[in-house]
Amino acid sequence: MSKPKGPAKSASKGPGKGKLRLTVPEPSARPGEKTDFSFLKLSKAGEVARPAPDCAYEDTITLKDTLIRVLDEEHQAVGPWNPKASVDELRQGLRLMMLTRTFDSRLVIAQRQKKTSFYMQSLGEEAIGVGQAMSINQDDMCFTSYRQQNILITRGMPLVEMMNQIYSNTADPLKGRQLPIMYSSKKYGFFSISGNLGTQYVQAVGWAMASAIKQDTRISTAWIGDGATAEADFYTALVFAQVYNAPVILNVVNNQWAISTFQAIAGGTSATFAARGVGMGIASLRVDGNDYLAVLAASRWAAERARNNNGPTLIEWVSYRAGPHSTSDDPSKYRPADDWQRFPLGDPIVRLSKHLISLGAWSEQEHQSVQAELEAQVLAAQKEAEQNGTLISGEQRTAADMFDDVYEHMPAHLVAQRQQLGV
Numbered sequence: 001m002s003k004p005k006g007p008a009k010s011a012s013k014g015p016g017k018g019k020l021r022l023t024v025p026e027p028s029a030r031p032g033e034k035t036d037f038s039f040l041k042l043s044k045a046g047e048v049a050r051p052a053p054d055c056a057y058e059d060t061i062t063l064k065d066t067l068i069r070v071l072d073e074e075h076q077a078v079g080p081w082n083p084k085a086s087v088d089e090l091r092q093g094l095r096l097m098m099l100t101r102t103f104d105s106r107l108v109i110a111q112r113q114k115k116t117s118f119y120m121q122s123l124g125e126e127a128i129g130v131g132q133a134m135s136i137n138q139d140d141m142c143f144t145s146y147r148q149q150n151i152l153i154t155r156g157m158p159l160v161e162m163m164n165q166i167y168s169n170t171a172d173p174l175k176g177r178q179l180p181i182m183y184s185s186k187k188y189g190f191f192s193i194s195g196n197l198g199t200q201y202v203q204a205v206g207w208a209m210a211s212a213i214k215q216d217t218r219i220s221t222a223w224i225g226d227g228a229t230a231e232a233d234f235y236t237a238l239v240f241a242q243v244y245n246a247p248v249i250l251n252v253v254n255n256q257w258a259i260s261t262f263q264a265i266a267g268g269t270s271a272t273f274a275a276r277g278v279g280m281g282i283a284s285l286r287v288d289g290n291d292y293l294a295v296l297a298a299s300r301w302a303a304e305r306a307r308n309n310n311g312p313t314l315i316e317w318v319s320y321r322a323g324p325h326s327t328s329d330d331p332s333k334y335r336p337a338d339d340w341q342r343f344p345l346g347d348p349i350v351r352l353s354k355h356l357i358s359l360g361a362w363s364e365q366e367h368q369s370v371q372a373e374l375e376a377q378v379l380a381a382q383k384e385a386e387q388n389g390t391l392i393s394g395e396q397r398t399a400a401d402m403f404d405d406v407y408e409h410m411p412a413h414l415v416a417q418r419q420q421l422g423v
């Protein structure tokens with residue numbers, strides 16, 4: 001019997017180079033070593049051109065591999081992306097970043113004191129959400145991950161209300177049903193956070209499409225981390241955003257890490273995350289996420305584009321996750337302890353404060369007194385929230401709440417289950 005002839009046989013012809021090998025990307029350094037940050041494609045401040053916000057997506061193709069930066073080594077604002085923000089706007093931005101960091105550090109302590117079960121800080125990433133929230137309208141809708149608490153803070157959600165959610169106490173706006181930090185606030189245009197990574201990205205695009213269908217004027221913002229871009233929803237969102245020219249800002253926060261996983265394993269060092277956008281026909285920018293002025297400029301550009309029906313923009317924000325992934329994580333097990341100190345884009349709060357100092361609009365003393373003021377503000381909010389209960393003090397909503405809102409009207413089987421519980 002003759003052997004079957006198939007494509008596999010002909011494909012195996014030709015000179016191979018021996019056995020195949022699987023590539024598994026690794027970070028350049030592990031604990032005790034020094035990260036080689038040369039993988040980051042950096043540009044000099046002021047170096048990258050600024051196309052008009054109504055440009056064709058093709059005009060952004062080169063921007064996928066450059067880095068939009070405004071603040072230079074001397075802390076001066078330079079180049080075509082300089083947003084020319086007023087000193088008052090910048091001072092407000094700095095204050096909101098400092099407030100976010102202060103809020104985070106207090107809640108990390110609260111978690112260590114067992115007042116809450118869990119917390120996630122945004123250390124080092126404060127500029128991105130604050131700057132974007134300052135660049136859009138209060139009624140634009142934000143579909144965030146769990147690391148954009150600064151958007152709620154910028155929009156003025158009372159810190160007490162945020163803490164009530166974290167403590168799952170009697171005043172928790174989400175009635176104790178959600179893991180701490182999974183905020184939801186219709187009032188502050190903040191879509192309910194879900195634990196399932198990436199789902200909000202496609203929903204943000206749908207929301208933007210709905211806004212366009214209704215001939216509304218509001219836009220949406222979508223938020224995802226570098227790791228979560230590997231989720232299918234990320235690509236689905238891009239296709240729909242491009243096809244329907246949805247008025248959405250597609251933010252990718254590249255903080256280099258997804259828990260213990262370096263962004264190379266989500267594909268980020270072979271091609272930038274901004275490249276994903278232009279590959280789909282979406283105008284895309286790659287921006288220094290630790291440069292508050294660059295955040296303002298790029299966010300305004302994208303918001304203007306969306307609002308004028310010029311379509312979506314994808315923005316890769318290059319930053320660094322300076323803290324642990326969450327209170328359940330110990331980064332010293334997988335990355336060098338001094339990584340953030342060596343990260344070339346520095347600390348967004350330090351950079352903006354140095355810029356303001358150079359303008360004569362801030363000082364070390366003012367920094368310290370504002371810091372003290374913010375700590376007092378957060379502490380006062382914390383004391384107030386703790387009156388409604390914490391995990392250790394134990395006050396919670398009634399168990400009867402547990403059955404509400406599963407459906408709009410409670411079906412008979414849920415009524416029966418509630419009665420079984422005797423509540």
Ligand SMILES: Cc1ncc(C[n+]2csc(CCOP(=O)(O)OP(=O)(O)O)c2C)c(N)n1
Binds near residue numbers: 197227229325
């Ligand atoms: C669908 C899904 N898979 C896995 C997880 C577990 N998980 C929670 S956060 C996280 C890492 C996400 O990293 P990244 O998107 O880079 O965001 P970052 O935490 O760095 O802000 C993972 C894998 C999840 N919540 N949902």
